[in-house]
Amino acid sequence: MNSFKFPARLVRLAKPYLAVTLILLLGIGFKRYDQINTLPKGDPDNGGLTLPGDFEAVVVADSVGSARHLAVNQNGDIYVRLRRTWPQGGNVALRDTDQDGKADIIQNFGDFKDPDSYGTGMRIYKDYIYYSTAGVVYRNKLIPGSLIPNSKNEVILTDDYRHSKHGSEHIAKPLTFDDEGHMYVPFGSPGDVCQLENRKPGAPGQFPCPQLEEHGGVWQFDANKPGQLQKDGKRYATGIRSIVAMDWNHADNTLYALQHGRDNLTATWPALYSPWQSAVLPSEEFLKVKEGTDAGWPYYYYDHMQGKKLLNPEYGGDGKKEGKGKEYAQPLIGFPGHWAPNDLFFYTGDQFPARYKNGAFIAFHGSTIRAPYPQGGYFVCFVPFKNGAPTGQWEVFADGFARVDTIVNTADAKARPMGIAMGPDGSLYITESVKGKIWRIMYKGDRNKFGTAQLAAMEERKNRTNIKEPDIVKDDLQKRTMSLGERNYKLYCGACHQGDGKGDGSRFPPLAGSEWVTGDKKKMIDVILNGLNGTITVNGNPYNGVMPAHRFLKDEDIAQISTYIRNSFGNKAGSVSAEDVRRVRNKH
Secondary structure, eight states: OOOOOOOHHHHHHHHHHHHHHHHHHHHHHHHHHHHHHHSOOOOTTGGGOBOSTTEEEEEEESOSSSEEEEEEOTTSOEEEEEEEEETTEEEEEEEOSSSSSSOOEEEEEOOOOOTTOOOOEEEEETTEEEEEOSSEEEEEEOOTTOSSOOSOOEEEEEOOGGGOSSOOSOOOOOOEEOTTSEEEEEEOOSSSSOBSSTTOTTOOBOSSOGGGGTSSEEEEEETTOTTEEGGGSEEEEEOOOOEEEEEEETTTTEEEEEEOOOOOHHHHOTTTOOHHHHHHOSOEEEEEEOTTEEOOTTTEEEETTTTEEEEOGGGTOOSSOOTTGGGSOOOSEEEOTTOOEEEEEEOOOSSSOGGGTTOEEEEEOOOSOOTTSOOOOOEEEEEOEETTEEOSOOEEEEBOSSOSSSOSSGGGOSOOEEEEEEOTTSOEEEEESSSOOEEEEEEOSOGGGOSHHHHHHHHHGGGSTTTSOOOTTTTOSOOSOOOHHHHHHHHHTHHHHOTTSOOOSSSSOOOTTOHHHHSOHHHHHHHHHHOBOSOEEETTEEEOOOBOOOTTSOHHHHHHHHHHHHTSTTOOOOOOOHHHHHHHHHTO
């Protein structure tokens, strides 16, 4: 057989192109080699985190204050939104000047004076740093070379939630931006499920729900126009109860968000839902949000175990009825209940292995209302993504934040993952909200050899109590017989204030050592009977969660609960009688 040979003339012509191709390939290789060698060393224990093989983490800062969302500038400067506003400012800026991975300049900034700061959003968009409080979206111009913005902040959007006729429970203001100059901001539901009497057991839901006119959805605004109000925006999507995690996916030019599901199914409908069902339901929904999307709140919730949207009991549901659930937007994934997805980020960098490109990272802040079962969440997951849909099962990407195996009370967790952002070199940054630790996660291995072996250990993490589905019997932490007061406390109060009475450190205040508990008992009885709304101060710290009214309870039940609280968690106060409760009740 004759062998074919290219004509000499073609070979001569091809040589320069082959040389250029070889140089480009070598350049890519050298760039990757240089990048690995310029990345800082990870901490020996990865800052306490468990990560897939060949990933490393370094703690950038250990305790900047209760950290929420964050953003990283193109020069590597880090900006963090704090949960509260301090005299020195409610934002933190960090810079690593010697490139060792540790911030050596940390400065506060932000001259806003919102008393209910509750920081919930921070993003960089077109050389501006945008950040939010509960009611206001601000921005500052970033000046090249300057760590701290030296301009006065601009008010871009104001939400007058304090004067809402419906209430103000879910007032987070996370932010994201598309490629056409629009800013997207959710307006969360002012209550749980649009009941006539919010959070009252057995109370029916309103139909149609009037709250949907101004709440329970996402609004689109002009990203560059100062002084906007909600009416200046356009309702982009509806039927979404509460969003803290959302991001614009530039790969398919679409908004994505995760919904926080409703609370306490067993406390409000004990005949229909067991404590176990209340712990794992309803699902946290990962939604693809297009203009006009309706996800069905408050009429429907998603059950990931049945794979269906079901009718809420306030609207005639019983945990089985589907009603018209199929007509509403279905989630891409239904995660177990109460994991609290608090940030979402689509990875666009090139440092990580190719399988992570355009995939979704989700920070699960962790549950507060799963009692009597272990609290769940407290980790960062990854969802492989392509063409606007997941391409495989979700994975555990980073775990170990809580530093305990079984989280009984929220306060047991040493850290709770909150914000996610990417640096200019493709490193991933994660904040946590307890003390304000910040991690930088880097990949140091061969990108082409990353696969099942590196992920195996992370798959095993799904068997841990903070991630796995709890066993109905074996994982029930409430096995011993309790007094009536303790039993009712666990049922009606413990989900928010926690089994140890220390609160969740965020929305719900501690009862341990609280002047509201150990002081005048009439004040405590009044709060239990009639509820409380608005910011209060407990042990020197502000809280703005909603305390629902419990007038539906008998005087004896409230007396037992009050006596239990006033003599538990280190409290030593007098008992409360049914007559004490009756006198307070009759004053209203």
